[in-house]
Amino acid sequence: MAIATPSRLDHVQALRGLAAMLVLFAHLALIEGRTATNPILPSSLDWGMMGVDLFFVISGFIMVYVTRDWQAGGGQNRMLGRVPEFLFARATRIYPLYWVVTAALFAVWLVRPDLVFSSSPNNPTVINTLFLIPGWAYPLLEVGWTLVYEMMFYVLFALLLFLPRRFRPLGLLVWAAIALAGNLFSWQSQIPALSVTSTAIAFHLFNPLVFEFLAGAAVGWLYLTRTGDKTVSLALILFGLIGMGMWIFSAVPFEDGWPRVLRLTLPAGALVLGAAWLDHSKVKAPRFAVTLGDWSYSLYLTHLLSLVALSKLWQMAGLQDLPSPLLILIMLSGALIVAGLTYRFIEKPLINLARSGRKRLFT
Numbered sequence: 001m002a003i004a005t006p007s008r009l010d011h012v013q014a015l016r017g018l019a020a021m022l023v024l025f026a027h028l029a030l031i032e033g034r035t036a037t038n039p040i041l042p043s044s045l046d047w048g049m050m051g052v053d054l055f056f057v058i059s060g061f062i063m064v065y066v067t068r069d070w071q072a073g074g075g076q077n078r079m080l081g082r083v084p085e086f087l088f089a090r091a092t093r094i095y096p097l098y099w100v101v102t103a104a105l106f107a108v109w110l111v112r113p114d115l116v117f118s119s120s121p122n123n124p125t126v127i128n129t130l131f132l133i134p135g136w137a138y139p140l141l142e143v144g145w146t147l148v149y150e151m152m153f154y155v156l157f158a159l160l161l162f163l164p165r166r167f168r169p170l171g172l173l174v175w176a177a178i179a180l181a182g183n184l185f186s187w188q189s190q191i192p193a194l195s196v197t198s199t200a201i202a203f204h205l206f207n208p209l210v211f212e213f214l215a216g217a218a219v220g221w222l223y224l225t226r227t228g229d230k231t232v233s234l235a236l237i238l239f240g241l242i243g244m245g246m247w248i249f250s251a252v253p254f255e256d257g258w259p260r261v262l263r264l265t266l267p268a269g270a271l272v273l274g275a276a277w278l279d280h281s282k283v284k285a286p287r288f289a290v291t292l293g294d295w296s297y298s299l300y301l302t303h304l305l306s307l308v309a310l311s312k313l314w315q316m317a318g319l320q321d322l323p324s325p326l327l328i329l330i331m332l333s334g335a336l337i338v339a340g341l342t343y344r345f346i347e348k349p350l351i352n353l354a355r356s357g358r359k360r361l362f363t
Contacts, residue, residue: 005223006280008279010284011285012276013285013294014289014290014293015271015272016055016293017293017295017296018054018289018292019051019054020051020292020295020303021292022048022049022051023048023052024307024332024335026045026047026048027048027303028045028307028332029041029043031308032324032327035311035314035320035327036324037320039324040325044249048248049254050264053209053212053268054244054264054268056146056150056216057212057268057272059150059153060153060212060215060217061217061223061276062220063153064216064223065220083161085358085361085362087154088357088362089354091154092357093351093354094147096354097297097342097346097350098132098141098144099130101302101305102141102144104305105141106140109140124137124138124140134148134203135200141301148204149204153210156175157217160175169218169221172214172217172218175214182202183208187202208260209261211261211265212261215265215269216272219272219276223273228273228274228277229277229281230278233278233280233281234274234278235274236271236274236277237270237271237274240267240270240271241267242267243267243270244267247264295340297343298339298346299335302335303335303338303339305338306331306335306338307335310334310335314327
């Protein structure tokens with residue numbers, strides 16, 4: 001039985017802000033350690049990269065949520081129009097701001113390539129960077145590696161939209177089975193190396209991170225067919241916060257691959273489901289948290305550039321011996337200010353422009 005859904009999921013939006021802040025603190029700890037003479041942030045904050053995992057789960061949930069009324073039963077010709085609309089909406093949400101920030105980074109790279117932060121051992125390529133095509137190097141904007149997965153998820157999810165709505169959960173299970181088989185049997189290394197790109201695409205298709213998106217989609221289907229009261233919602237949120245947050249205070253090192261996915265997917269899924277169900281209640285999400293969620297994409301794309309720039313200015317001014325809390329406060333405030341301004345003057349106008357174009361193209 002379908003459940004009535006609210007027009008806006010403020011608590012889920014607030015989770016976007018939490019995810020962006022987690023990644024921000026992971027990079028803040030890294031850069032503070034390289035900048036201050038006596039750094040104080042613990043290395044365990046690298047677990048803040050779990051914000052990416054939370055983003056992936058939210059993304060899978062949102063894809064099911066926004067297509068909840070899309071039904072192929074009215075004829076496949078209708079879906080032939082809806083799928084391009086879906087891809088247009090996702091592409092115009094991801095690419096425009098990403099291109100703006102990448103262009104700014106490229107301008108800096110032309111003048112001072114030493115100021116461009118990247119931990120990738122390989123040089124990024126122009127095509128892969130611009131269009132977020134899977135490759136063996138990070139895009140020029142390093143955090144763009146997650147967007148490579150996002151765009152892949154969107155394209156594969158779009159194929160499921162051709163199925164009748166009742167069969168889409170089965171399509172997700174088939175997708176999960178193929179991804180699991182590919183990972184277990186190392187298909188990514190057995191596919192003939194026709195090109196570097198083909199092997200990189202296979203690597204991304206069978207990466208364990210795929211299961212975070214699929215888990216989010218499963219949470220989306222559960223949300224659309226069941227409902228939880230305020231008590232259940234808060235219990236799920238508490239479980240999710242403890243399940244994710246405890247790793248920051250543990251001595252367990254942050255690891256990619258299956259350890260990361262197995263540790264974080266379940267609590268992240270519980271957190272998203274609890275937040276979504278809480279939006280059915282009279283409990284209002286804090287306004288600042290929702291605003292931070294609105295800023296989350298701008299914050300995610302710009303925070304590393306802001307932190308690095310402020311770190312360089314701090315070093316050039318010879319302030320390394322000043323109290324580290326002051327550096328942390330300046331970098332944190334600077335990253336948030338830049339994100340807020342980026343959202344207000346760049347991202348939001350781009351969103352409105354994309355919506356206007358979508359209405360004209362797909363009415």
